[in-house]
Amino acid sequence: MCNTVKVSPRKLDPETRAALVDIAARLLAEHGAEALSTRKIAAEAGTSTMAVYTHFGSMSGLVREMVHEGFARLERQFAKVRRTDDPVADMAVLGYAYRQNAKANSHLYAVMFGGQSLAGFSLTEEDRQYGRYTLLTVVDCATRCIEAGRFRQDDPLLIAHEMWIATHGLVNLELGGYLIDPVDADRCYDTILNSLLVGVGDDQRSVSASMAASKKRRRREVEADPEPAEAVASRR
Amino acid sequence: MCNTVKVSPRKLDPETRAALVDIAARLLAEHGAEALSTRKIAAEAGTSTMAVYTHFGSMSGLVREMVHEGFARLERQFAKVRRTDDPVADMAVLGYAYRQNAKANSHLYAVMFGGQSLAGFSLTEEDRQYGRYTLLTVVDCATRCIEAGRFRQDDPLLIAHEMWIATHGLVNLELGGYLIDPVDADRCYDTILNSLLVGVGDDQRSVSASMAASKKRRRREVEADPEPAEAVASRR
DNA sequence: ACGTTGGCATAACAGTGTTACACAAAGAAT
DNA sequence: ATTCTTTGTGTAACACTGTTATGCCAACGT
Numbered sequence: 001m002c003n004t005v006k007v008s009p010r011k012l013d014p015e016t017r018a019a020l021v022d023i024a025a026r027l028l029a030e031h032g033a034e035a036l037s038t039r040k041i042a043a044e045a046g047t048s049t050m051a052v053y054t055h056f057g058s059m060s061g062l063v064r065e066m067v068h069e070g071f072a073r074l075e076r077q078f079a080k081v082r083r084t085d086d087p088v089a090d091m092a093v094l095g096y097a098y099r100q101n102a103k104a105n106s107h108l109y110a111v112m113f114g115g116q117s118l119a120g121f122s123l124t125e126e127d128r129q130y131g132r133y134t135l136l137t138v139v140d141c142a143t144r145c146i147e148a149g150r151f152r153q154d155d156p157l158l159i160a161h162e163m164w165i166a167t168h169g170l171v172n173l174e175l176g177g178y179l180i181d182p183v184d185a186d187r188c189y190d191t192i193l194n195s196l197l198v199g200v201g202d203d204q205r206s207v208s209a210s211m212a213a214s215k216k217r218r219r220r221e222v223e224a225d226p227e228p229a230e231a232v233a234s235r236r
Numbered sequence: 237m238c239n240t241v242k243v244s245p246r247k248l249d250p251e252t253r254a255a256l257v258d259i260a261a262r263l264l265a266e267h268g269a270e271a272l273s274t275r276k277i278a279a280e281a282g283t284s285t286m287a288v289y290t291h292f293g294s295m296s297g298l299v300r301e302m303v304h305e306g307f308a309r310l311e312r313q314f315a316k317v318r319r320t321d322d323p324v325a326d327m328a329v330l331g332y333a334y335r336q337n338a339k340a341n342s343h344l345y346a347v348m349f350g351g352q353s354l355a356g357f358s359l360t361e362e363d364r365q366y367g368r369y370t371l372l373t374v375v376d377c378a379t380r381c382i383e384a385g386r387f388r389q390d391d392p393l394l395i396a397h398e399m400w401i402a403t404h405g406l407v408n409l410e411l412g413g414y415l416i417d418p419v420d421a422d423r424c425y426d427t428i429l430n431s432l433l434v435g436v437g438d439d440q441r442s443v444s445a446s447m448a449a450s451k452k453r454r455r456r457e458v459e460a461d462p463e464p465a466e467a468v469a470s471r472r
Numbered sequence: 473a474c475g476t477t478g479g480c481a482t483a484a485c486a487g488t489g490t491t492a493c494a495c496a497a498a499g500a501a502t
Numbered sequence: 503a504t505t506c507t508t509t510g511t512g513t514a515a516c517a518c519t520g521t522t523a524t525g526c527c528a529a530c531g532t
Contacts, residue, residue, distance in 0.1 A: 013479085033353045034356055037519060037520080039518085039520095047481085048481045049521085050480050050481065050482090051479085051480070053520095053522080054478085055479095059519095059520065110346075110350055110351065110352055113409065113414070114408055115346060115411055116346055116350065117268065117270070119520085120270055125413075128412075132414065155418075157418065157419050158423065158424070161415070161419045161424050162424060162428050162431070164409070165402065165405040165406050165424055166405055166428065168408060169405020169406070170401050170405065172350055172404060173349065173400070173401060176349055176350060176359065177351070177359065177364055178349070178364055178367065178368065179397070182391075183393050188394070188397050188401055191394060191435075192398050192432065194435065195398070195431050195434070196428065196431050196435075198434070199427075199428075199430065199431025199435060200431070247498085247499090247509095247510090248509095248510075273487085273489080274488080275487085284511060284512045285489085285490085285512090286510080286511050286512065286513090287511070288489095289490075290509090290510055290511070291510095294490080295488095295489065355489085
């Protein structure tokens with residue numbers, strides 16, 4: 001009777017926790033980084049600023065949660081991409097999904113990958129692992145490309161990284177507003193992806209065909225607008 | 237006697253202006269974004285916080301100045317790269333210079349290209365034009381590659397953008413800490429650059445030779461450590 | 473039913489960017 | 503040389519930020 005562990009006379013409310021993340025994400029998306037403050041979040045959630053500290057420890061903790069949610073979103077976008085018998089087209093659609101996700105969550109994206117410090121938050125190695133895990137979908141796709149004889153026998157992790165880097169670079173400059181009229185983002189991406197796909201062993205004709213196929217699939221498998229709020233809510 | 241224009245009874249001191257930028261840049265580089273405050277800057281400069289407002293209007297104005305200085309630094313790095321009769325090697329060295337500059341000024345770099353909002357600063361179209369101007373060195377190099385018959389007859393601006401995007405993507409993920417051991421930054425960059433260079437028309441043998449040549453030139457033409465402080469001071 | 477425990481609100485603290493205001497310094501005009 | 507005017511700069515305040523010490527009270531285990 002001495003070591004009886006008394007736990008949780010009052011549990012943390014998971015609903016308010018989720019609400020805080022949602023509100024923070026909305027504030028960030030709608031009004032930018034400057035609008036992200038404990039007081040504004042608490043006011044919208046109908047609580048006090050303490051809620052942020054009991055649930056997340058600090059503002060950085062909340063940002064970290066948002067970052068993880070961002071990775072989860074990206075993974076869900078990836079999951080929507082079908083695995084067809086044209087894995088190279090799949091790869092192109094994955095790239096488009098990455099772009100679309102980044103554009104839909106542009107403020108969060110900079111924190112997830114750019115290393116931007118938002119409210120004093122900075123990535124930990126654990127966070128990065130979380131991010132790298134998302135890349136596994138791309139690695140798997142690269143593996144299927146190799147197995148299908150489209151790509152040269154090579155390290156699928158390296159191939160996935162190539163795609164990641166190119167897409168990431170494009171998205172970053174696109175979001176930064178640097179890619180304008182004569183040399184716009186779509187044109188650049190087509191050219192780069194083409195070169196990379198040929199570079200890893202596919203032949204030009206097959207690449208052209210796969211990229212054309214991917215363009216048809218984009219609209220179906222990767223919708224531009226973010227998923228409706230009900231879907232997010234029902235997942236809880 | 238009514239419209240006599242009375243000007244400047246007391247001029248802005250360009251020395252304190254430069255000192256403020258320098259101090260701000262150092263604080264940013266050494267202690268991160270959180271350490272960038274008017275009071276800290278003013279304290280180090282031996283002035284009051286008002287100096288920031290008379291010289292730059294606001295904190296964002298000072299950040300803008302730092303961004304422009306960042307572009308100028310990049311351009312100086314580019315200027316160090318020689319224009320040889322192997323323009324493809326030149327291109328590879330330029331890419332290395334871009335990487336090196338980004339790593340030496342990593343905090344500023346995210347603001348310059350990533351669109352990170354630092355102290356409420358966000359890029360204006362004028363700032364972006366400033367950034368695009370820096371790319372002209374790369375466009376020129378691409379033109380020389382075409383004239384030398386190494387690259388296919390194509391839009392040099394598009395080619396420059398390809399290189400920019402790939403290098404930028406690599407640098408961003410590198411700075412974010414995402415590129416680790418088995419698939420590190422150097423390995424990725426070599427592979428991607430190779431694919432892109434072949435993709436714009438050069439043949440594999442020439443690319444390999446040029447990249448090998450570029451590796452020898454790197455250390456000479458692009459020193460890793462930032463330029464000594466005296467050089468910066470004497471330029472004023 | 474009761475007592476413990478931990479979530480939450482309140483209010484304070486140290487810090488931030490920004491600004492109104494007074495002062496002083498420096499060039500222009502006499 | 504002296505005065506005048508203009509304007510940079512220091513002081514102090516304002517509204518705001520993240521964070522935390524301190525209570526209160528609701529909810530859970532007993």
